[in-house]
Amino acid sequence: MSPSIAVVGGGIAGLAAAHALAGTHEVLLFEADERLGGKLRTATFCGRPVDLGPDVFISRDPAATELVQAVGLGDALSTPNEAGALIYARGRPRRLPSGLMLGVPGDLPSLARSGILSPPGLVRAALGLVWPARPVPGAEDLEHDPSVAEALGQLGSEAVGALIDPLLGGINAGDVRRLSLWSTAPALAGMLAGQRTLAGAMRSRRRQAAHATPGAPGSMFLGLASGMSQLVDALATRCAAAGVQLAHTARIDALHHEAGAWRLAGPGTDVRVDGVVLAVPAFATARLLTDVDPELAGWCAQIEYASVITVTLAYPIDAVPAATTRALACGRGDDSPLPGTGMLLPRSTGALCTALTFMSTKWPRSAPPGHVVIRASTGRFGDERSARMSDEELLGAVRDELRRYLRIEQEPTDTIVQRWPQAFPQYGPGTRRRLQRIGERTAELASLQLCGAAFGGIGIPACIRSGNAAAASLEAALGRQAASS
Numbered sequence: 001m002s003p004s005i006a007v008v009g010g011g012i013a014g015l016a017a018a019h020a021l022a023g024t025h026e027v028l029l030f031e032a033d034e035r036l037g038g039k040l041r042t043a044t045f046c047g048r049p050v051d052l053g054p055d056v057f058i059s060r061d062p063a064a065t066e067l068v069q070a071v072g073l074g075d076a077l078s079t080p081n082e083a084g085a086l087i088y089a090r091g092r093p094r095r096l097p098s099g100l101m102l103g104v105p106g107d108l109p110s111l112a113r114s115g116i117l118s119p120p121g122l123v124r125a126a127l128g129l130v131w132p133a134r135p136v137p138g139a140e141d142l143e144h145d146p147s148v149a150e151a152l153g154q155l156g157s158e159a160v161g162a163l164i165d166p167l168l169g170g171i172n173a174g175d176v177r178r179l180s181l182w183s184t185a186p187a188l189a190g191m192l193a194g195q196r197t198l199a200g201a202m203r204s205r206r207r208q209a210a211h212a213t214p215g216a217p218g219s220m221f222l223g224l225a226s227g228m229s230q231l232v233d234a235l236a237t238r239c240a241a242a243g244v245q246l247a248h249t250a251r252i253d254a255l256h257h258e259a260g261a262w263r264l265a266g267p268g269t270d271v272r273v274d275g276v277v278l279a280v281p282a283f284a285t286a287r288l289l290t291d292v293d294p295e296l297a298g299w300c301a302q303i304e305y306a307s308v309i310t311v312t313l314a315y316p317i318d319a320v321p322a323a324t325t326r327a328l329a330c331g332r333g334d335d336s337p338l339p340g341t342g343m344l345l346p347r348s349t350g351a352l353c354t355a356l357t358f359m360s361t362k363w364p365r366s367a368p369p370g371h372v373v374i375r376a377s378t379g380r381f382g383d384e385r386s387a388r389m390s391d392e393e394l395l396g397a398v399r400d401e402l403r404r405y406l407r408i409e410q411e412p413t414d415t416i417v418q419r420w421p422q423a424f425p426q427y428g429p430g431t432r433r434r435l436q437r438i439g440e441r442t443a444e445l446a447s448l449q450l451c452g453a454a455f456g457g458i459g460i461p462a463c464i465r466s467g468n469a470a471a472a473s474l475e476a477a478l479g480r481q482a483a484s485s
């Protein structure tokens, strides 16, 4: 009989691993929650699908698109409205300039026109682009792991605070002063390594981009017609049809290696299997590995997390004053009541919200006729204010900020508060060394593999790749074991 495998965690990484192993092994998937999908969650809001977690994935990394196609959802791939994002800077909403790469300016005239930086801030950023750049260690140098702010600080504190932190820090719910450049933005780090100036790095990036996609830029982001739960449902259906046993409300509390087999136990569960994929957050991985490998558990326990909350609100269109529409349009002709896909609120504003996503503009399918839908994201590493509030207090605070930044005074017609405690692993200082040690220890264990956002990147494609890689490593290890026995 083929070896049996337990996948612990039914987020996108665990589902990808189970899907990769389905059909060739006896696979059991254990998910603590009553639903599969982890952070991928689409709610029906005012009768429409609205994502409460991720709503897009990056298309440059093909892992997500390939999985979507493999489960028969190719036709559901959809492109969000590319109306462009805004940022609140120097007292009002402003359009993000063209040519930005994770906040690093690549088109100075466009940056100047945006008005995001003050004249001295703009001069400082322009000088920082051409000054000799702080040397960025190469990919192989794990001892030196500069933060994003250290590597890009010469652009000036204004550019770091108004552009780089809201964009790159925002994606990670982190603080660029603490995020490892190589682990958080490997493409940017690779571009900077070996370049004498930041301007030179941006030029080489433009050349690479033109070379990679000649004449066919396509959309940078993709989503699904009915939201991300569509992928979760299709994966679950495919896995079940291929014989995977999917157990919901099945938390695993203990893991032991006994007589060459793995024993997993939790409320109502006590099973033995030949191989294990742990696809849970790093703190849960650490707890499960305490007896199995204390050193590996220790490395995992060091990974810190940020909690976030999304608050989704629906309003009648007339709740958005014409003055707000004009301010958001920034002089462009745009007839939607909330022009743009959303607005970032930098740390310097002191706002509870880190971003306001205009869901009804970004995904017109998410709003009923005559309404706008706004999703406010709150919380980031080091800012637990919203996590300490009750839903009622949080709704009140978010409504105050919508009044302040969008001049919306009316009551929302519908709201949903979705809490995501300890959701974003922080790829902080020393991450590269830590991940290397985790990889080495896991390679020794062989029949136990780790995957998910803490170990190979937080984006959906990266999580899928890590799930696929864990499945492949486990399959190879079990094959070696079978051949030697």
Ligand SMILES: Cc1cc2nc3c(=O)[nH]c(=O)nc-3n(C[C@H](O)[C@H](O)[C@H](O)COP(=O)(O)OP(=O)(O)OC[C@H]3O[C@@H](n4cnc5c(N)ncnc54)[C@H](O)[C@@H]3O)c2cc1C
Pocket (backbone or CB within 6 Å): 008, 009, 010, 011, 012, 013, 014, 030, 031, 032, 033, 036, 037, 038, 039, 040, 052, 053, 054, 055, 056, 057, 058, 250, 251, 252, 253, 279, 280, 281, 284, 308, 310, 420, 423, 451, 452, 453, 454, 457, 458, 459, 460, 461, 463
């Ligand atoms: C609000 C928000 C917006 C985001 N936006 C984007 C975006 O637009 N694009 C993008 O690419 N990424 C985005 N991300 C990031 C991305 O969604 C996540 O990094 C990714 O989904 C994590 O997948 P995962 O499988 O590693 O972990 P998870 O989704 O956390 O899944 C882990 C699963 O393990 C289960 N579990 C934990 N402990 C146990 C146990 N002991 N036994 C059994 N099960 C257990 C949990 O219940 C959970 O279901 C966003 C994340 C959030 C929170």
